[in-house]
Amino acid sequence: MPVANDAPGVDIERADGDAEAGDLPINELFQSLQGEGRLAGVPSVFVRTSGCNLRCWFCDSYHTSWEPTHDWFGVDDVLAAIEEYDADHVVLTGGEPLIHDSSEALLERLADRGYHTTVETNGTVVPDAPIDLASVSPKLASSTPTAERDPDGDGEWADRHEERRLDVSTLAELVERYDTQLKFVVTGREDMAEIEGLIERVRDAASARVRDDDVLLMPEGQTREQLEATREMVADLALEYGYRYTPRLHVDLWNDAPGT
Numbered sequence: 111m112p113v114a115n116d117a118p119g120v121d122i123e124r125a126d127g128d129a130e131a132g133d134l135p136i137n138e139l140f141q142s143l144q145g146e147g148r149l150a151g152v153p154s155v156f157v158r159t160s161g162c163n164l165r166c167w168f169c170d171s172y173h174t175s176w177e178p179t180h181d182w183f184g185v186d187d188v189l190a191a192i193e194e195y196d197a198d199h200v201v202l203t204g205g206e207p208l209i210h211d212s213s214e215a216l217l218e219r220l221a222d223r224g225y226h227t228t229v230e231t232n233g234t235v236v237p238d239a240p241i242d243l244a245s246v247s248p249k250l251a252s253s254t255p256t257a258e259r260d261p262d263g264d265g266e267w268a269d270r271h272e273e274r275r276l277d278v279s280t281l282a283e284l285v286e287r288y289d290t291q292l293k294f295v296v297t298g299r300e301d302m303a304e305i306e307g308l309i310e311r312v313r314d315a316a317s318a319r320v321r322d323d324d325v326l327l328m329p330e331g332q333t334r335e336q337l338e339a340t341r342e343m344v345a346d347l348a349l350e351y352g353y354r355y356t357p358r359l360h361v362d363l364w365n366d367a368p369g370t
């Protein structure tokens with residue numbers, strides 16, 4: 111998916127493909143309702159950076175991970191595009207937004223201007239920047255792109271993904287530093303043992319408290335049809351384990367349409 115430049119008033123004229131120091135690779139920028147997590151339903155501007163240090167086989171943002179596409183924009187240009195919208199909430203996502211140093215500069219500027227910021231992150235990087243809600247989605251073994259599941263080849267990324275996907279001390283630091291929700295993509299009941307074990311390890315490692323309702327179970331699925339097959343099972347698991355369920359509101363509403 112190319113940069114979404116058809117939204118009214120969004121100025122992304124300087125799309126010349128060349129990076130300058132401090133630029134961010136932007137895949138798309140749009141307004142929607144936050145579809146996931148504690149703030150589901152809140153009108154928000156989404157800034158999607160391109161590039162990721164992981165390769166989940168199910169990644170619903172294929173054009174930021176497996177096949178990244180983007181144009182480069184300065185932080186000022188990104189801010190100007192955000193300010194075209196009448197929104198108080200900004201969601202910085204990707205790809206993995208925290209692999210880019212300039213994400214920190216953008217978050218500083220957004221905080222200065224009084225925006226509420228959510229960062230959607232895989233929890234492998236601790237940033238040095240203000241964030242109102244760290245929406246951390248640690249990646250489970252069921253996300254690994256094994257040869258059978260690799261959408262793009264025959265498992266070349268499996269080892270790198272496996273090595274990088276979880277680091278308890280990084281997760282503990284995020285929990286200590288930020289108001290955090292831990293949002294797990296659930297593919298089946300088999301994921302629960304890993305989730306339970308990981309929560310226990312993060313609780314042991316972090317001085318800050320992780321409440322059961324800071325832990326969210328989200329059904330895997332990029333389309334309405336796929337979610338139909340997983341959401342009830344995941345809702346039942348949330349009830350059984352006492353964690354929170356999060357819908358994928360945007361998928362329920364708009365399926366897999368771009369810019370939603």
Ligand SMILES: C[S@@+](CC[C@H](N)C(=O)[O-])C[C@H]1O[C@@H](n2cnc3c(N)ncnc32)[C@H](O)[C@@H]1O
Pocket residue numbers: 162168169170171203204205206207230231232233245246247293295328329330331332
């Ligand atoms: C595309 S990721 C970008 C942010 C970051 N890289 C991460 O994974 O948290 C945004 C959110 O979508 C979730 N996600 C990606 N593919 C999904 C799928 N097929 N089903 C459910 N959630 C998915 C991720 O777990 C994450 O919470």
Ligand SMILES: Nc1nc2[nH]cc(C(=O)O)c2c(=O)[nH]1
Pocket residue numbers: 142143144145146156171201203204230360370
């Ligand atoms: N509406 C909507 N809500 C979202 N919440 C997290 C998203 C993401 O891709 O990070 C996302 C997204 O892509 N769309």
Ligand code: SF4
Pocket residue numbers: 162163164165166168169170171174175204205206232249
């Ligand atoms: S970590 Fe996030 S962006 Fe990266 S591949 Fe997984 S879901 Fe996609």
Ligand SMILES: [Mg+2]
Pocket residue numbers: 170171
């Ligand atoms: Mg998304």
